[in-house]
Amino acid sequence: MIDTHCHIDEEAYAADREEVLARQQESGVEAMIVPGVNAASVTTVLEVCHAHPGYCFPALGLHPEDVKAGWEEQLAVVEEAIRAHRNELVAIGEIGLDYYWDKTYKEEQKEVLRRQLLLARELNLPVILHNREATEDMLTIVREITNYELRITNYGLRITNYESRITNYGLRGVFHCFNGSRETAEQILGMGFYIGIGGVLTFKNCKLADTLSQLNKQRVLEQIVLETDAPYMAPVPHRGERNESRFMRHVAERLAEVFDTTPEDIIALTTRNARTLFGI
Numbered sequence: 001m002i003d004t005h006c007h008i009d010e011e012a013y014a015a016d017r018e019e020v021l022a023r024q025q026e027s028g029v030e031a032m033i034v035p036g037v038n039a040a041s042v043t044t045v046l047e048v049c050h051a052h053p054g055y056c057f058p059a060l061g062l063h064p065e066d067v068k069a070g071w072e073e074q075l076a077v078v079e080e081a082i083r084a085h086r087n088e089l090v091a092i093g094e095i096g097l098d099y100y101w102d103k104t105y106k107e108e109q110k111e112v113l114r115r116q117l118l119l120a121r122e123l124n125l126p127v128i129l130h131n132r133e134a135t136e137d138m139l140t141i142v143r144e145i146t147n148y149e150l151r152i153t154n155y156g157l158r159i160t161n162y163e164s165r166i167t168n169y170g171l172r173g174v175f176h177c178f179n180g181s182r183e184t185a186e187q188i189l190g191m192g193f194y195i196g197i198g199g200v201l202t203f204k205n206c207k208l209a210d211t212l213s214q215l216n217k218q219r220v221l222e223q224i225v226l227e228t229d230a231p232y233m234a235p236v237p238h239r240g241e242r243n244e245s246r247f248m249r250h251v252a253e254r255l256a257e258v259f260d261t262t263p264e265d266i267i268a269l270t271t272r273n274a275r276t277l278f279g280i
């Protein structure tokens with residue numbers, strides 16, 4: 001199993017981080033991706049990843065909830081760190097839009113997202129996308145950056161343009177903690193992006209299982225990855241506890257029910273998908 005979204009650098013693990021990490025390794029978690037959220041987490045993410053090379057893989061980015069007063073300085077620090085550490089990063093993230101808590105900086109959130117998506121294109125890195133109550137703007141901006149590339153390549157070689165079209169211009173990534181509609185899922189998969197499935201799938205009254213079962217099984221199984229978003233979003237029967245990567249097993253079991261296969265099959269497929277997307 002690979003946990004494609006784990007905030008193991010956060011304060012919640014300050015007291016027992018090494019024990020938690022050892023426990024994941026013993027429980028069949030092969031690797032985890034540790035996304036940054038702001039300027040301060042550049043240090044914490046890199047620190048834990050340097051201490052666990054080949055196990056914890058770093059991503060850096062400015063999270064939409066951290067786009068508030070002083071965001072320009074935050075973004076400058078994060079962008080500089082992304083460039084400086086390009087070769088060890090497996091993604092830019094987590095980045096995106098969040099209109100749930102606060103819409104004050106809505107326009108700034110969009111601007112920050114655009115700039116980080118362009119940086120991902122420039123540096124050829126996948127993106128880890130956070131979306132809450134902002135699906136329409138999110139899809140519009142992801143497409144806009146795709147078209148931005150089209151405009152550039154139109155002035156270049158035709159053949160480049162043609163090849164770029166096939167690979168979605170290299171802009172690739174995951175919609176993390178997916179819990180949207182069937183239509184949204186189809187648009188995401190159609191753009192060649194992955195969907196990250198976490199604890200939400202196991203929650204009572206959650207429609208996600210129904211949504212997933214309505215999608216083209218073969219396609220979705222090629223474009224889903226497992227994640228925790230730990231320390232948050234622990235799956236049933238650990239709901240409310242501090243989350244750990246090994247709890248993804250419960251998500252894999254639920255996915256196996258949805259797709260009428262075995263948890264081992266789901267684990268093998270999602271591990272392969274995570275390795276393909278993040279190049280680990």
Ligand SMILES: [Zn+2]
Nearest residue numbers: 005007094229
């Ligand atoms: Zn997160």
